[in-house]
Amino acid sequence: MKTAVYGIGNILLGDDGIGPAVVRYLQSHVNAGDNLTLEDLGTPSLDLPNYLDGYDRVIFVDAVNVDAPPGTIRLFTRAEIMAVSPGIRVSPHEPSINDALIVMDFAGNAPSEVTLVGVVPQTLEGAMTLSDAVSRAIPAAADAVMGELGRARVAVY
C-alpha cells in the first residue's frame, strides 16, 4: 500500500505549524521506505488532490478546532472528516481536506484510507515558534502517526 504522511499548516502562524513540525520530527526519527512519503505540504488548498493521487492511505497531521486544552490530540476517521459540509465559500481558496477528498471521490481516484491526527492549537499569531503546550505534544502526535502506520503495517526503521 502506498502511504503518505502529510503535515498541513502555516509555519509562519504559531501553532498552525504543528503539522509540519510533526513531519520534521518523524523525518529525523524514522527511515521511510519506498512505500512511505513524509512531507510538509504547508497550506495546499485545492492543490491537495495532486498530492493524494496515487496513494492508498494518507495520514494528515493538522491543527484542529475542537473544544479541548491546547496540545490535546484527537484522531478523525475518513467518515468524520467527510461529515463536515464544504458549504458556500466567499473566497474559493479556503482550504480543506474534505474538499479535496470530495473532488477525488467524484473523479474516482481518492485514497481509500484517510486519518487525521489533529492537535489543538493555543495561538495562531504570527510567529515561527510553537507554544509550549503544542510543542510538548509533538512526540505524542508522532506516536499517533506511528500507531496508524503500524496498523497499516507500513515498514519504518
Add this chain to the structure above:
Amino acid sequence: MSRVTIDPITRIEGHLRIDVEVDQGHVQKAWASSTMFRGIEKILVGRDPREAWLFTQRFCGVCTTVHALASVRAVEDALNLEIPLNAQYIRNLILIAHALHDHIVHFYHLSALDWVDVTQVLKADPKKASSVAESLSEWTGNSTKQMAAVQTRVKGLVESGQLGPFAHGYWGHPAMKLSPEVNLIAVSHYLQALDYQRYANQVVAMLGGKTPHIQNIAVGGVQNAINVDSSATLNVDRLVQMKGLLEKVVGFVQNVYVPDVCAVAGFYPEWFGYGKGVTNYLSVPDLPLDGKSTKFELPGGFIPNGDLSKMVPITGQKDERWRKAVTEDSAHAWYKSGGPLHPWKGETDPNFTDWKEDGKYSWVKAPRYDGQPAQVGPLANVLVGYASGNPLMVKWTDAALGKISAIAGVKATPAMLHSTLGRHGARAVRTAVLSELAVKQLALLTDNILKGDTTIYNKPEFPKGEIEGVGFHEAPRGTLSHWVVIDNGVIKNYQAVVPTTWNASPRDTSGALGPYESSLLGTPIADAQHPLEVLRTIHSFDPCMACAVHMFDPTGNNVARVKVL
C-alpha cells in the same frame, strides 16, 4: 431595504467578509473586509535577505512560487544584481506553469459552479452535448460516449445523496441559465481539468525540485545544475519531458478552457453589464528576456478610468513613477498609522476596533497608485497588453470576443470586458497567451543550453549601509510587489503588497471604494438569502486571502454564513 452579510462567522482564521445593502433588488452599498490580522512580514525583520524567499513562499498555500520569486527579485533589485539568462528562463517557465495550473483550477474547480447547475446535467442529451462541444472546438475528449459516462457519474452522485463537489452550488437558482447540454459539457471538462492542471504543476515540480515549496531559487539566479548529459541535472531528457507536458496543457487551454468560457459568457451576456467597479487598471511587465530585467515578454502599465488610449507604460522595476506611485492607506484598516505610507516606510502595527461601517472595518490596507484605487488581475493584464498592442494579447482577445459574439448573437467588444464576465474572459485570454509563451520560453532555454551556456547563478554581495529594492511579478491574481529595506546585509523592513490587497481594499482616507466594493454596486439580487450574484462578481476576481491559516474544523464553522437583516 436589507443588509446582507456573507461572513464565515467569528473564527480566528482569516476570511473574506462581504456586506451589502440591498434596496429594490439591487446592491446600493458594499464593504469588503478581511477578518484576520496577518502581519507575517514582521517575521522577516532581522533575517538574511538571501533566505527571505524561503519564508515568503509560506505566506500563502496557493501562491508559494510567486512569493518566492518576488522576494529574490526585490533583493536583486536592491543590489542591482544581474542574473544569468538560464535563470531568467527557468524562473519564467515556473511562473508560467504555475499560472496555467492556477487559472485552470480557478475556472473549473473554484468558480464554474457559480454558473453551472449540476441538476440540469441529468436532463441533457449526451449526443447533443457532444455535437455542441464539437461545434466549439476540435478537442477529441467530447464524444457521446464520454458525455454519457459523465452523466452516469453525476446520476450516481445525486442518487447517493452525496452532493459531492457540487454541494455548495446553488442548485436551481433562478439566475442559472445554461442549457442541460452545456451544463454536461462543463462537468465533463471539470473532470478532465483535474488531469491537465496536474501536468502544469508537474513542470513546476520538475524545475523547482518539488512542490508546493520549490527549492531551486536563489538570490542571484537558480540552483538547477545544468549538464545535458547527466541524469542528475537538468538535461535533454527532462527538457523533452517538460515539452510533452506543456504541449498537453496548451491543447487543453486552447481547445477546452477558452471555448468553455466563451460558451458560458454567451449564455449570460447580461453579466457583461455587471461587476465593473474600479476601472483604473494596474499590471506590471513580466517574463524578463535579459539578465538585467529590462526587456519583457508581456508589457505593464497603468490605465486610468478605463481609457486604454491613456495607458502609461511601466518599463520595469526601475521605473521611477512605479517606484513612487504605490502607497498603502490604513484610514479604514485596523492599523495604527492612518495616512498613506510608501511600502518601504510601511508599518504593520495592529489597532483593532470592531467592524465599523464608517470607521475601521478590515485587516486589509488600502493600496493606492498615484493616490487612486486600482484593479489588478488578468483583466488588467490583458487590457494593458491590448492597449500596448502586444500581438498575442490582441490575437487571443479578438478571438475570444469573436467566439462570444457568435454564441451570444450580440457583438462583443473590448469595452464589455469591464465586467464580471470580462474578468473570466480575460483570465482565459491570458491563459491562452501564457500557453503559447510556455512553449517559447522552453525553446529559449533549450537553445541557450545547447549553445553551451550552463551558468545559473551570480553571487550576491551586500554593501555596508542601507539599500532599498522592489521585486514585482504579474501573478495569477495580479500585480504582486515585495518591498525590502536592507541595512548592512540584514532585512530592516519588508512589505508585501499582494494582488488581493489591491482588489479587496477597503475605503481610503478620501472615502474611495476598493475594487470589490465598487464592483458590487448596482448588482441585482434575486434572493437575498442566496446572494449568488454577489459571489459571482467576487469570485470573478479570484480572491485569495484565507490560505494563511489551515485548520481542520470538525464543527463545519469554516464555511460562510449568509445573514440577512
